[in-house]
Amino acid sequence: MKGLIGRKLGMTQIFTEQGEMVPVTVLEVGPCYVTQVKTPHTDGYAAVQLGFEEVKPRKLTRGQRGHLKRAQLPPLRVLREFRVKEEHLDEYKPGQKLLVDVFNEGELVDVTGISKGKGFQGGVKRHGFNRQPKTHGQSDRERAPGAAGAGSTPGRVYKGKRMPGHMGHQRVTVQNLRVMRVDPERNLLAVRGAVPGPKNGLVTVVAARKTRR
Amino acid sequence: MSYILQSLADQQLKEEVPTLYVGDIVRVHNRIVEGKNERVQVFQGTIIAMKKAGPASSITVRKIGAHGVGVERVFRIHSPRVEKIEVLRHSKVRRAKLYFLRDRVGKKARLKQIRR
Numbered sequence: 001m002k003g004l005i006g007r008k009l010g011m012t013q014i015f016t017e018q019g020e021m022v023p024v025t026v027l028e029v030g031p032c033y034v035t036q037v038k039t040p041h042t043d044g045y046a047a048v049q050l051g052f053e054e055v056k057p058r059k060l061t062r063g064q065r066g067h068l069k070r071a072q073l074p075p076l077r078v079l080r081e082f083r084v085k086e087e088h089l090d091e092y093k094p095g096q097k098l099l100v101d102v103f104n105e106g107e108l109v110d111v112t113g114i115s116k117g118k119g120f121q122g123g124v125k126r127h128g129f130n131r132q133p134k135t136h137g138q139s140d141r142e143r144a145p146g147a148a149g150a151g152s153t154p155g156r157v158y159k160g161k162r163m164p165g166h167m168g169h170q171r172v173t174v175q176n177l178r179v180m181r182v183d184p185e186r187n188l189l190a191v192r193g194a195v196p197g198p199k200n201g202l203v204t205v206v207a208a209r210k211t212r213r
Numbered sequence: 214m215s216y217i218l219q220s221l222a223d224q225q226l227k228e229e230v231p232t233l234y235v236g237d238i239v240r241v242h243n244r245i246v247e248g249k250n251e252r253v254q255v256f257q258g259t260i261i262a263m264k265k266a267g268p269a270s271s272i273t274v275r276k277i278g279a280h281g282v283g284v285e286r287v288f289r290i291h292s293p294r295v296e297k298i299e300v301l302r303h304s305k306v307r308r309a310k311l312y313f314l315r316d317r318v319g320k321k322a323r324l325k326q327i328r329r
Contacts (some may be wrong), residue, residue, distance in 0.1 A: 012218050013269055014225055019244070019294030021269060026218055181221075188217065199215075 002102045003082035003206040004029045005052035006189065008113065010199050014180060014190065024180050024190040027111075029103075029205055031187060033073050034096040038081070039089060046086040050098065051076030071095045080204055101184045108208035110175045113197035117169035127162040172196035176208050225268035227291045233272060235260050235311060236304035236324055241274060241288050242297040253296055256286055259304070259324065261311040275314060277322075283315065303329050 006029030036049040071094035123129040123145040181190035258276030304324035
């Protein structure tokens with residue numbers, strides 16, 4: 001399992017070797033440090049905890065500083081855990097540095113981020129409800145959600161009924177994005193297509209879990 | 214746009230692109246992949262529009278094809294598929310987009326040549 005933490009820088013377009021112009025999202029990924037290795041023996045499951053982005057020591061609590069000190073690491077802002085198969089656990093040692101070059105051009109990755117918050121939104125934007133007629137005697141109903149269910153049978157609104165409410169600011173994963181460019185010098189990764197979240201938003205990049213044949 | 218994105222976009226730019234103007238008559242050497250074969254096709258015509266957008270910059274070239282049919286093609290000038298652009302001559306033009314040429318046939322569709 002390959003995984004790294006990074007930040008989204010924004011989108012641009014680049015040419016492929018075939019001369020096709022493709023949209024890409026540029027991510028600043030790594031350097032990440034292995035901060036802790038969790039084994040089934042000690043923690044009940046196998047995982048690797050990675051840290052990203054150095055900060056001033058006073059930005060962290062003493063507990064966090066102490067945790068990083070055990071791995072002889074500088075203060076790091078972000079810690080994230082990645083599940084790893086047990087047999088690959090010994091490839092990771094606390095203190096180890098991981099760079100973008102764990103990914104290769106042409107590979108598929110999944111990118112997870114927090115989507116942009118949209119606030120309280122109605123059914124049309126949030127769930128793609130159809131708009132109601134603008135004319136034919138209608139007033140004030142254009143973007144209304146309409147009926148929420150049947151009448152006195154069942155006499156209630158079903159659970160999970162799609163309604164207006166808070167939209168966005170959710171953990172979203174986009175699967176199978178192709179890696180178009182890797183730049184180890186500047187820790188840059190360009191993946192084809194869009195990635196959830198705002199510019200400078202935190203993202204995690206892992207090798208694709210489900211790859212279509 | 215952050216400077217990193219800008220630098221990535223700048224890497225996409227070709228080092229040598231001739232200075233082009235709207236109204237120029239150009240020969241565009243375009244690489245075409247047909248199945249396994251690759252060949253270069255030349256398209257000659259007048260630049261009737263230019264779009265400046267960094268690496269996505271493009272020109273619209275119009276020519277009169279067989280039987281007087283107008284043919285327009287858009288080329289991304291920084292694309293690796295565009296091998297070469299030759300400028301044959303410049304014309305006197307007073308606007309940025311020469312879309313009026315589409316409605317003109319024959320002698321009226323001419324542009325006056327100038328030397329730069």
